[in-house]
Amino acid sequence: MAGIIEIDDLSKQYGSGTKALSNVSMSIEEGEIVALLGPNGAGKTTLISIICGLVVPTGGTVRVGGHDIRRDWRAARRLIGLVPQEIALEPFEKVINCVRFTRGLYGQPPDDAYIEQVLRSLALWDKRNAVTKELSGGMKRRVLIAKALSHRPKVLFLDEPTAGVDVALRREMWQVVEQLRRDGVTIILTTHYLEEAEEMADRIGVIDKGQLLLIKPKAELMGEFGRKHLTIELDVPLAAIPADLAGRGLTLTQGGRAVTYDYDTRAARTGIARLLGDLAAQGITVRDVSTKQSSLEEVFMSLIADRKAEDAA
Numbered sequence: 543m544a545g546i547i548e549i550d551d552l553s554k555q556y557g558s559g560t561k562a563l564s565n566v567s568m569s570i571e572e573g574e575i576v577a578l579l580g581p582n583g584a585g586k587t588t589l590i591s592i593i594c595g596l597v598v599p600t601g602g603t604v605r606v607g608g609h610d611i612r613r614d615w616r617a618a619r620r621l622i623g624l625v626p627q628e629i630a631l632e633p634f635e636k637v638i639n640c641v642r643f644t645r646g647l648y649g650q651p652p653d654d655a656y657i658e659q660v661l662r663s664l665a666l667w668d669k670r671n672a673v674t675k676e677l678s679g680g681m682k683r684r685v686l687i688a689k690a691l692s693h694r695p696k697v698l699f700l701d702e703p704t705a706g707v708d709v710a711l712r713r714e715m716w717q718v719v720e721q722l723r724r725d726g727v728t729i730i731l732t733t734h735y736l737e738e739a740e741e742m743a744d745r746i747g748v749i750d751k752g753q754l755l756l757i758k759p760k761a762e763l764m765g766e767f768g769r770k771h772l773t774i775e776l777d778v779p780l781a782a783i784p785a786d787l788a789g790r791g792l793t794l795t796q797g798g799r800a801v802t803y804d805y806d807t808r809a810a811r812t813g814i815a816r817l818l819g820d821l822a823a824q825g826i827t828v829r830d831v832s833t834k835q836s837s838l839e840e841v842f843m844s845l846i847a848d849r850k851a852e853d854a855a
């Protein structure tokens with residue numbers, strides 16, 4: 543079955559000559575949350591802007607709900623809401639009017655019952671008559687979401703929804719997104735916060751230099767690229783890794799009181815049993831062991847670093 547968004551062989555070269563996207567294809571299912579990650583200038587905003595009809599592609603096609611975004615742009619755009627990164631609100635307008643106007647701009651008839659539902663779901667109903675300049679940063683962002691939802695889109699784009707906001711506000715935003723997921727809205731978000739993607743996304747796409755490096759379910763990505771770190775706490779501190787254990791990828795940490803060992807979770811043999819045996823053979827006694835899964839941040843950094851190494855070769 544075709545996804546709610548079907549992107550096929552999409553490319554964009556700006557007039558300046560910059561190739562911002564190269565042959566990107568992906569399919570997004572209804573109800574999914576997809577996080578797009580990539581360094582600055584990777585092409586994420588260009589991709590979102592093309593789908594939302596703000597930038598014209600130089601090649602390829604995009605369909606939203608089966609509608610081609612160029613030939614059938616009106617129908618495609620009706621299905622889309624965009625929450626931009628920058629907060630731009632009319633400062634002296636009441637919250638409820640901002641949302642009503644946006645709905646009108648989409649050519650939709652007034653529907654105050656629906657707008658009430660949206661404002662309530664975003665915990666803005668009590669603030670409906672406040673002018674936007676009186677709102678906190680977190681509330682303003684929620685007004686942007688309310689505006690983007692005002693015409694009942696099926697797909698919501700969030701461009702760096704929590705850029706520059708504090709941890710408490712970020713968590714609040716995650717809860718809003720979780721609520722939208724429960725309402726069945728398909729969400730595509732860009733973020734520089736890896737923990738955000740790890741927290742919210744079903745699938746993660748990594749874009750670098752205009753190319754989609756991969757798009758995978760989060761769990762699969764972590765399993766495939768993830769490594770585990772084993773920390774072995776020692777009874778007696780070591781001054782150095784014994785010569786017999788050199789070349790085994792061990793690092794002395796905690797001022798010699800621990801040894802860390804990185805291993806591939808997919809490997810047939812992790813080497814842990816052998817390592818513990820070899821430590822015992824050296825007369826090194828172990829106080830405790832613990833393991834830690836590498837974070838998405840580490841996975842992402844290693845992906846981008848591999849690309850840089852390939853480019854340099």
Ligand SMILES: Nc1ncnc2c1ncn2[C@@H]1O[C@H](COP(=O)(O)OP(=O)(O)OP(=O)(O)O)[C@@H](O)[C@H]1O
Binds near residue numbers: 580583585
């Ligand atoms: N209107 C434009 N005209 C010319 N070049 C542009 C334009 N918009 C973006 N670019 C270039 O296209 C490339 C991709 O930019 P884009 O904004 O899509 O990246 P991004 O992944 O969203 O970056 P960031 O994370 O910094 O927002 C960059 O090299 C950028 O300089």
